[in-house]
Amino acid sequence: MRTLTPEACGHFVATALFLGAVVSLTACGEQRGTDVAASSPATSPSSGPSSPGASPYVEPGTVDGAPHQGDNNAYRRSGEMSAASARDARKEADRIEPVLKRLWEQKKWDPKSVRAALLELGYEEERTGPKGERLGGTLTVRKMFPRYEVDHNVTPEGALIGLRVHDDACVTAFVQKTNFEVKTNGPFMETGCFEPPYGH
Secondary structure: OOOOOHHHHHHHHHHHHHHHHHHHHHHOOOOOOOOOOOOOOOOOOOOOOOOOOOOOOEOOOOOOOOEOHHHHOHHHOEOOOOHHHHHHHHHHHHHHHHHHHHHHHOOOOOHHHHHHHHHOOOOOEOEEOOOOOEEEOOEEEEEOOOEEEOOEEEOOOOEEEEEEEEOOEEEEEEEOOOOEEEEEEOOEOOOEOOOOOOOO
């Protein structure tokens, strides 16, 4: 019979203890930690040894650990566009972008100037009834959303543009002192063609 050296014996004991711990954890049927194989079922939301103090309410895939982030930001998700509507929205965005670029270069980003320039493209202002129902037109130009700075709300200079191309497609744009942007998206749940501000 072969005798182990004290050093080899120590390695053997450590390996046996490690394997025993792994087997006992596996036998419990509980998965812990963050390195779970993609094919295995989702882990329990309880915090494991690799995530001390983790909230039991954090949604999977949430970067900053905010609980219920997906639900809380549902109002910021735009609706789906059909492929045909997306193409039509892109065409309108391509018409609007050079106008906003010109206005930005001329330092004209107030809603009145922007509205007048876009109406020259043949768009009609969107009209709504007393209950918010749409009565016609497709273009809305408004002031920027106010944002909180230090101890009060500030409304930055600039204009927000929402163009309803189809029921499922919009052009959403802005022009302000620092920059301008034009993009296409489906309508937002609460704000139509306007991307809602944060801090809802």
